[in-house]
Amino acid sequence: MDGNQPSAGLWSIAEREERLLAPYAMRGADSRGRRRPETEHPYRGPFQRDRDRVLHCAAFRRLSGKMQVFTGERGDYHRTRLTHTHEVASIARTIGRALRLNEDLVEALALFHDIGHPPFGHAGEDALNECLAEHGGFSHNQFALTLAEDLEQRHSEFPGLNLTEEVLEGQRTRVKHGKSAARLLEVQVVDIADSITYDAHDTDDAVKLGLVALEELSQLPLVRETLRFVRARSPRLDGNLLRKALVHDLIDRQVSAVLEHAGPRLAASGFATADEARHSDFRLGPDAALAEEKAELERFLYKRVYRHPELLRVRAVAQQQLMALFEVFRRDAAKLPVRYQRRAEQVGIERSIGDYLAGMTDRFCDQQYQQLVLGSSGA
Numbered sequence: 298m299d300g301n302q303p304s305a306g307l308w309s310i311a312e313r314e315e316r317l318l319a320p321y322a323m324r325g326a327d328s329r330g331r332r333r334p335e336t337e338h339p340y341r342g343p344f345q346r347d348r349d350r351v352l353h354c355a356a357f358r359r360l361s362g363k364m365q366v367f368t369g370e371r372g373d374y375h376r377t378r379l380t381h382t383h384e385v386a387s388i389a390r391t392i393g394r395a396l397r398l399n400e401d402l403v404e405a406l407a408l409f410h411d412i413g414h415p416p417f418g419h420a421g422e423d424a425l426n427e428c429l430a431e432h433g434g435f436s437h438n439q440f441a442l443t444l445a446e447d448l449e450q451r452h453s454e455f456p457g458l459n460l461t462e463e464v465l466e467g468q469r470t471r472v473k474h475g476k477s478a479a480r481l482l483e484v485q486v487v488d489i490a491d492s493i494t495y496d497a498h499d500t501d502d503a504v505k506l507g508l509v510a511l512e513e514l515s516q517l518p519l520v521r522e523t524l525r526f527v528r529a530r531s532p533r534l535d536g537n538l539l540r541k542a543l544v545h546d547l548i549d550r551q552v553s554a555v556l557e558h559a560g561p562r563l564a565a566s567g568f569a570t571a572d573e574a575r576h577s578d579f580r581l582g583p584d585a586a587l588a589e590e591k592a593e594l595e596r597f598l599y600k601r602v603y604r605h606p607e608l609l610r611v612r613a614v615a616q617q618q619l620m621a622l623f624e625v626f627r628r629d630a631a632k633l634p635v636r637y638q639r640r641a642e643q644v645g646i647e648r649s650i651g652d653y654l655a656g657m658t659d660r661f662c663d664q665q666y667q668q669l670v671l672g673s674s675g676a
């Protein structure tokens with residue numbers, strides 16, 4: 298390779314994007330770049346490099362030890378935060394590719410989107426938020442930015458991953474929860490893919506774990522309609538195979554609905570650039586009827602799964618562990634790793650403890666609780 302030009306026979310990133318992407322897709326060449334400028338790579342575009350940085354960072358690998366909805370106590374079938382993330386990336390790429398958006402950016406955003414989750418999922422997040430109530434609170438979306446800009450180490454000269462502004466900005470719109478915030482189409486793709494993914498896999502996990510019965514779920518219009526299609530195609534399916542076919546079709550149906558609704562509107566939009574699309578009032582999503590059916594499924598999952606007594610029990614244990622550990626470190630900062638003792642000098646002891654706890658996997662958090670709170674070796 299010579300400088301930042303690709304060798305003969307290889308496509309440059311700009312050439313590839315020019316041939317494949319829609320006018321309203323974000324282009325690598327138009328990126329607002331990185332806080333610390335870097336020479337472009339000859340054949341890996343800026344968003345591809347972001348994806349690889351996320352994939353190779355410590356916080357990403359730790360997602361394998363973090364629960365999505367169910368803890369490891371319930372076996373090994375259900376999703377972890379890592380497998381959830383891969384499912385989101387896969388569905389997001391399908392949507393992004395079909396709409397001729399920038400798949401590299403979509404993938405980087407998807408792999409990054411949940412990287413800030415603390416141990417024990419939303420229960421852990423709520424516990425940390427309470428611990429830090431007087432110190433700015435805690436949100437997993439914000440913590441993803443702290444990881445990317447501060448805590449991850451890969452350069453000797455500066456902290457963080459030095460991701461592009463587009464990936465960081467996409468994550469910032471998640472922090473603000475602002476549905477009205479101007480978001481690149483690629484960011485919208487990941488948001489909708491995230492929601493399609495958890496609707497489908499939480500349904501799958503809840504049925505597989507026996508928390509809800511398929512018969513009960515089939516009273517919801519979205520599930521009922523989907524099952525009707527599955528049964529028309531394969532009348533003999535039952536048990537596990539029926540459940541798997543339902544999950545497949547739930548995803549397919551929702552992805553198709555998004556594409557059928559958004560594709561023609563985008564084609565007719567006349568958007569000439571990614572920026573034009575971003576600042577318009579176009580929002581990626583399914584048609585209103587499917588959006589309502591989807592909301593109904595989500596209300597059901599909230600009541601019957603996320604608020605299931607067994608999950609509430611796990612939630613209580615997780616919160617107790619995190620809060621007790623928080624107190625242990627606050628009383629005796631010397632128990633923190635040296636790195637977080639030093640960090641406390643910049644961000645305050647509470648925030649530094651929160652950052653340390655948020656980085657833990659479920660199992661490590663449990664071990665630390667056994668050791669530091671209960672005083673056993675945990676062996």
Ligand code: MG
Nearest residue numbers: 385410411491
């Ligand atoms: Mg997610």
